Amino acid sequence: MCKPSRFHHDSFLDNFDVQSETKPELLNGIPAEFQSGLDAVLQGTDGNTYFFKGDRCYNRLLEKAYPLADEWGRPEINVQLDEGIDAILVGKDQKLYVFSGGQYQTYKLPLEDKGPELSDKLYAESYPHSIAEDFGLESVVLAYADGEYTHFFGKPDENGVQLHLVITGEEYDIESSRAYYESDISWWNIPEEYISEGFDTIEAVLFEEDNMYLINNNEFIQYNKAEDYWSFPKPLQRIYPELPEPNEDFGTVRTAFTANNQRTYFFSKHTFLSINKEGQKEGAPLKIKEYWGKIKNNLQERKGLEAAFVFDNNTYLFSGDQYVRYSGFDYEFIDPDYPKPILGNLRMEPGFKLLPELFEEVLEEMFVDGAGQFDEVISNGRNLYIFIGDDLHVFANDKTAELDLSQLTKAKNHLLSGKKVDAAIHSGDKEMILFSGDQFYFYTDEKGELTLKEGYPKDIYPNLEQDYGFAIPNSFRDGIDAGCSLNDYSVCFFKGKDFWFSETGSSTPIPIKDNWGKIHNNFQEAPTGVDAVMHGLDGFIYAFKGDQFVRYSDFNNEYVDTGYPKPLEGHWGGMAYHMPPEQIKVDSAFSFEQKSYLCFNGSGMVQYVRFSDPTYQRMDDLYPRGAWYHWRSRADYYLIDIKTIADFKALSDKFADKSYTLTDFVNAVTGLKEQPYAALAETFGEDLDKVQWLKRNNAFLTVQGRYETRFNMEAVLKMYEIFRLCAKVGHSPEALYESLWLKLFDTMNDLDKFNDVLPFVSPEVIETTAHFQRFPLWHLRP
Known part of the structure; x- marks a missing residue:
């Protein structure tokens, strides 16, 4: 049974003294606002359930509440759907006809108004009728009465031809008084020059004594019947000076009529306004759908209902x-x-055929002053129950019925009905509690087999508190989302955005966000800057703070990539293992020439690692290194380097007319060189094998310096000098080395032997051999 603020269960029909508080399962999971005081509940044919309270409706599947009138009781009336009015006719039968799309409605004349404005209770006589069924036209875009004839014009086709209905007399439903024609603009006998100027459509027709005004958008043509006179097209403002030009509030005129109150109403697409007989505009434009197309509809106007029945x-x-x-x-x-x-009407509806004719007397008495209402309508398939005030009216097919005894053994059991398990917790050794919906099940493990304890399942409320002392929050009574047991004595239950912990000793729910799901995040815990930011080789942006880092796939992203922040440990090629445990952090980071560098304080000095791998899974070999070793304060170039660059520039200019320049040859940015020996041999005009022999011997350069590892320019310069000297003596580098130098000098210190042969050797040969010996020889001359 239901009371205004709570539900209760009676032990049996003849005894209402023994009651227990309960709640229908249907209300589980809906907001507290709709847990009590409901006007009606609808289990709809669409599979959804709707809860009505006052002027609000809660949609279970949508999980939203909204104004009842926004969705319920809405008739499919074109005007109310803001599709506008196509035409209006003041009929000879003292009715006003309003046409919109394929529908029309009628109003009794005279119209009820409140001064210059129409009443907002201006009701049509009935639900819209079909134009096609009643007038034989798909739609009506123009209608007017003139003398004994009433004209109805359908929508014109692409050639301007309209189906034209003419009804003679004051009765519009007499078939014999109708005649159909096909008409176009020529039917009006408008002077041809006006038609050619664009006055080729008629939107409305107004009459004033002997004058007929044909309206096209915001222009009119006057026809005087007595004089058979046509005026040229003029602005409507000529006869209605306060009619506004088309604007956002009022567009071009679609139709118009003059009412019994001597006001002329003009309609645009969505708004209308009135002009009195003195030509004065009365008020601002009004929305058509707020005044026209209405029918008496309690559900929409009272914005509430009392009963729902399927x-x-x-x-x-x-x-x-x-x-x-x-x-x-x-x-x-x-x-x-x-x-x-x-x-x-109700007795004629499917589902209400059980209502006897005598019930009409009850309804007449109830609705005598229009204040009565049904409080509830229910059916169990055999009986129909209607609650009216303190009375219950029961209507049955038969006085008795036979029921299957199996119905007496049915009990609520969510698991047997196919619902899922919401949570499972251990309540002790070999004991387990399962939760499903608003029920819980107590299982024991006896001899390796789970057994449901007698008396279960039970409703969570009030049994969970009575059996285990768990005073859960009210919002948890109709079911939980998850649960866990922390030990044999304490449990946690989760529901929506809250959780409840048995050790608190309170039934107040606690927000989950304040206690669960938190992660260590240096960026949020100390949001005052970062240690380093780097644009990685992989195109991502990396930011470092303390022992964590984050990644952005796009610099404009509001949030970091999923899964971040991450710890430095276990990433970046094991870099963190080279940092002091108490100071794991990156101090600076940058990418340069397809390499990434990360600097940190390690072993009491600044160190850095380098990555050529864009995945950053493996750092380059021989790292980390000390920053002072490679990045200490010193000159970028030695004086000898300046001389080398200048010499190479001169050599490159010398061979600038070649298709393959020396600058290209030593420039790593241009990529790998195809057949480099052949290219260099062609540049110098030397044999390929000579170039290859010199390269194998590194052009007899001295041991490479400590700070420079690649001297491609030096090698090219030295090779050119050797070729130039060899050209003077007419021997190849290899021949001079083997036939002269090795025979003269078995060791680097055999100077006496060298002095013996020196007088017979030309200076050019000595200069050449000096290159092989790798140090100057001129000081050895006597």
Whole structure:
């Protein structure tokens, strides 16, 4: 049974003294606002459940609450859907016809108004009717009455031809009084020059004594019947000076009519306004859908309902003395011709055929002053129950029924009905509790087999507290999302954004974000800068702070990449193992010439590692190194280096006319050289084998210096000098080395032997052999 603020369960029908507090399972998981005081609950044909309270509705699948009138009780009326009004006719039957798309509605004349504005309670006589069924046209874009004839024009085709219906007399539903024509602009007899100037469509027709005004957008042509006179096209402002030019609030005129209150109403696409008989505009433009196309609809106007009922595929919603119906599985719009009064209509509906004719007397008495209502409508398939105030009306197919005894053994059991296990915790040695929905199950492990304890499953509330002393929060009573046991005496339960810990001794939920999911993050714990930032070889951005680093796939990203921050330990090729344990951090980092360098304080001095690997999984060999060793304060170039560069520049210029320059030859940026020996031999005009022999002997350069590891320029210069000297004596470098130098000098200190042969050797030969000996010889001359 349900009361305004709570639910209870009675022990049996004849005794209401023994009650226990309960809650329907249907309410589990919905916001506290909709846990009590509900007006109605709808288990819809679309598989969703809706909870109605006041002017609000909660959608279970959407998990959102919204104004009831935004979704429920909406008729499919074109004008109310903001599709505008195509035409309006003041009919000869004293009714106002409003046409929109394929629909039309009628209003009784005179119109109810409040001074210059129409009443916001201006109701059409009924739900929209079909233009096609009642007038034989797909739509009506122009309608007017003139004399004994009423004209209706359909939408023109691409050639401007319109289906034209003419009805004679004041009765519009007499078939014999109708005639159909095909008409175009020529039917109006407008002077041809005006048509050619663009006045080729008629949007509305207004009359004033002998004058007929044809309106096209915001222009008009006047026709005087008495004089048979046509005026040229003029702005509407000529006769209605306060009619605004087309703007955001009021566009071009689509239709117009003059009402019984002597006001003329002009309609644009979405708004309308009125001008009184003195030509004065009355107020600002108003939205069409807020005044036109309305029907009496309690559900929309009262923004509430009292009962919801489903029978087969029909859904009924009750509000005051009305009800609406939805057929099928779509709740976008109510069925056509609804809402309907309960009195005189409900007994004809599917699902309500059990209502006797005598029940109409109850309804007449209830709705005599329009204040009555149904409080609830329920059916169990055999009986129909209608709650009205303190009365319950029961309507049955039969006075008795036979029921299967198996129904008496049914008990609520979520696991047997196919629902999932939400959580499992150990409550002690060989004991386990499973949670599913708003129930829990107690299992024991006896002889290696799980056994459900007698009396289970039980509802979480109030049994979990009674059996185990777990005073869980109210929001956990209808089920939990997860749980864990921390020891034999304490447990944690999780639900939504909160958790509950049994050791707190409180039933107050605790926000999960304040206690769970936290990770050590140097960047958030001390958000005052970083230690280093580097644009990596892989295109990512890396930032370092303390013993952690983060990565950005794009510098404009708001958040770091998934999985970061990460510790330096275990990454960057084991770099952290070379750092003091108490000071694991990167002090600076940068990338230069396809290499990345990370500097840190290690073993009491600044060290650095280098990476050529863009994945940063392996640092380069022989690292880390001391920064002072390679990056200490010293000159970038020695004086001898300046001389070498200058000599090489001169040599390169000398052979600049060659297709393959020496600068290209030694420039690593240009990539690998194809057949480098052949290219150098061609440049110097020497044999290939001579170049190869000199290269194998490194052009007899001295041992490479400590700080320079590559002297490609020096090698090229030395080879050229050797070739030049060899050309003077007419011998190859290899021949001079083997036939002269090795025979003269078995060892570097055999100077006496050299002095004996010196007078017979020319200076050119001595100069040449000096290159082989690798030090100057001129000081050895006598």
